[in-house]
Amino acid sequence: PANPVPGSTPAAATPGPLPTESAEERNRKALAAYGRGEYHLALQLWQPAAEAGDAQAMNNLGVLYDKGLGVEPDVGRALHWYAKSAEAGHPSGMCNFGRMLEQGRGIPQDVEEAARWFDLAARKGQPEAQYNLGMLYEQGHGVGKDDAAAAAWYSRAAAANQPNALARLGHFYREGRVVKKNRESATLLLYGAAMQGNAAAMKELEEMADASAGRTQNAVLFGLRLDGADRAAMRTALKQAGAVPEREKDGYICDVYKGGKLIPGADQMAMCYGPGDRQPLAFVSIDYPARDASFGKRVREMAEQRFGKPDAVEGEMSCLWNLGKVLVAVQYMPEKKIASLMYMIPRVYYLTQGQ
Numbered sequence: 405p406a407n408p409v410p411g412s413t414p415a416a417a418t419p420g421p422l423p424t425e426s427a428e429e430r431n432r433k434a435l436a437a438y439g440r441g442e443y444h445l446a447l448q449l450w451q452p453a454a455e456a457g458d459a460q461a462m463n464n465l466g467v468l469y470d471k472g473l474g475v476e477p478d479v480g481r482a483l484h485w486y487a488k489s490a491e492a493g494h495p496s497g498m499c500n501f502g503r504m505l506e507q508g509r510g511i512p513q514d515v516e517e518a519a520r521w522f523d524l525a526a527r528k529g530q531p532e533a534q535y536n537l538g539m540l541y542e543q544g545h546g547v548g549k550d551d552a553a554a555a556a557w558y559s560r561a562a563a564a565n566q567p568n569a570l571a572r573l574g575h576f577y578r579e580g581r582v583v584k585k586n587r588e589s590a591t592l593l594l595y596g597a598a599m600q601g602n603a604a605a606m607k608e609l610e611e612m613a614d615a616s617a618g619r620t621q622n623a624v625l626f627g628l629r630l631d632g633a634d635r636a637a638m639r640t641a642l643k644q645a646g647a648v649p650e651r652e653k654d655g656y657i658c659d660v661y662k663g664g665k666l667i668p669g670a671d672q673m674a675m676c677y678g679p680g681d682r683q684p685l686a687f688v689s690i691d692y693p694a695r696d697a698s699f700g701k702r703v704r705e706m707a708e709q710r711f712g713k714p715d716a717v718e719g720e721m722s723c724l725w726n727l728g729k730v731l732v733a734v735q736y737m738p739e740k741k742i743a744s745l746m747y748m749i750p751r752v753y754y755l756t757q758g759q
Contacts, residue, residue, distance in 0.1 A: 427458055434464070443474025454485060459492035466500060483510035490521060498525035499533035506536070506546070515546030526557060534561035535569040542572070551582045562593065570597035571605040578608065587612070591716040591726055598731070601754035606729075609750075612715075613728030622711055623730035623747070625688065631729035631749050635659075635683035638675055642666075647673075657756055663690070671742075678752040686752040690745045697721060700736030700743040707734050707745060 434449035447468055453461035466485035469478045483504050489497025502521030505514050519540050525533035538557030541550045555576050561569030574593030577586045591612065597605035623630050626641040633641075639652065639659065648662040650672070657677055663670030673690045677683040694700040700721045707725070708714070711732060714723035721736030721743070731748045 427453060427461075431458075431460060431464075434461075438464075438473075443468060445474075447474045454488075457492070459489050459494035459497060462486075462489035462492065463494050463497040463500060466497070470500070479510040495525040495528040495530035495533065498522075498528075499530050499536065502533065502536065506540075515540070519546040526560070529560075529564075531561040531564040531566040531569070534558075534564075535566050535572075538569065538572065551576075555582045562596075565596065565600075567597045567600040567602045567605070570594070570600075571602045571608070574605060575608060578612065588716045591724060592718065595716070595724060595726075595731060598750035599748065599753055601750075603751075606750050609726050609731070610728040613726050623727045625747065630685055630688070630747050631751075633685040635675075635677045635685070638677075638685055642675070657686075663692075669693075676756060678755045684749070684752045686749055686756045688747040692743045692745070694736055694738075694741055694743040697736060697738070700734075700738075703736070703743040703745055704734045707732065 430449050430453055434446045434453075437443070437445040437449065447465070450461040450465045450468070454465045462485045466482045466489060468474055469485065470482035471477070483501075486497055486501040486504060490501035491497075498521045502518040502525065503509075504511055505521065506518035507513065519537065522533045522537040522540065526537045534557045537547075538554040538561065540546050541548075541557065542554035543549070547553075555573065558569045558573040558576070562573045570593045574590045574597060575581075576583050577593060578590035579585065583589075591609070594605040594609050594612075598609055626638075626645050628637060628641050635654075642649075642661065645666060647666050648664060650660040650662055652659045658674045659676075661673045661675070663672055667673055667690055669692055671691050671693055673688065675688055676686050678686045692699070692703050694703065704714075704721065704723055707723070711725040711727070715726045716724040718724075721734070723734045725732040729749065729751070731750065733746045733748065734743065735746075736743045
């Protein structure tokens with residue numbers, strides 16, 4: 405409650421009903437529980453809301469039954485809640501109901517009807533539906549085959565960073581399919597998808613890597629191939645190289661080292677690892693002090709000396725090199741007065757997100 409206005413006398417409190425928790429607050433708590441893996445709690449919060457007609461809760465309840473999270477998997481109940489959410493006009497419910505129709509899960513397969521629901525959700529801005537509709541147009545499944553329409557829907561979904569759409573649109577730019585062939589655009593789109601774990605994008609980047617120029621051989625640091633390195637091997641190599649650790653603790657995903665003589669001109673280096681017993685290398689980040697853009701440009705020039713011309717450039721100081729299984733990026737951040745050089749292994753990197 406607000407404090408009383410200075411100098412005033414607060415009125416005597418009168419008993420009344422406790423404030424009712426808002427639907428938004430319940431949903432926030434349910435989403436938080438879902439994110440923590442407390443699916444039973446999410447179910448308890450979404451169930452009454454769904455039964456009261458909350459379209460979002462209906463869809464979310466469908467997801468729990470669909471994936472068997474906090475409950476036994478139940479395709480029938482998942483379909484029931486997806487259908488009710490779709491009929492109530494919720495975009496995600498429309499998309500999920502369309503997917504059930506497309507796959508014939510719990511309901512006779514009807515791809516044309518699935519396309520109709522995808523279209524309704526896509527026009528409301530639902531990225532998954534936009535990707536699904538694009539795929540139907542690309543395949544000519546349930547709708548007439550139309551690569552231009554597929555590319556248009558992929559483009560909308562890609563703008564929302566939907567990984568599958570990024571990968572398909574990147575493939576279109578790589579082949580010059582409907583859109584003008586553009587290696588740089590293809591690289592950026594496939595990079596965006598690969599860093600979210602899209603296997604098809606990773607494969608295309610590997611295929612695009614210019615092995616004849618020796619780029620894949622440059623994915624080596626301190627004598628180790630980065631795409632096959634793990635925490636134990638990396639620590640051994642760094643110790644032999646004379647690295648000075650600031651932090652080497654297994655409880656953190658990143659080991660941090662001083663730059664110094666190890667990386668001339670660098671302030672700091674972080675070696676970050678993925679989950680599992682082996683802890684494969686996920687990415688390396690090397691930070692250089694950069695008081696202005698000219699200092700950042702030096703880091704880019706240093707990278708160009710090793711890797712050649714960037715495969716893609718975004719803005720004045722953001723460059724990307726595709727080495728196949730390893731991606732290298734340079735970014736100048738004027739607000740932090742830092743230029744970073746990063747080596748990233750997409751197949752592991754995406755596993756570190758949220759850790």
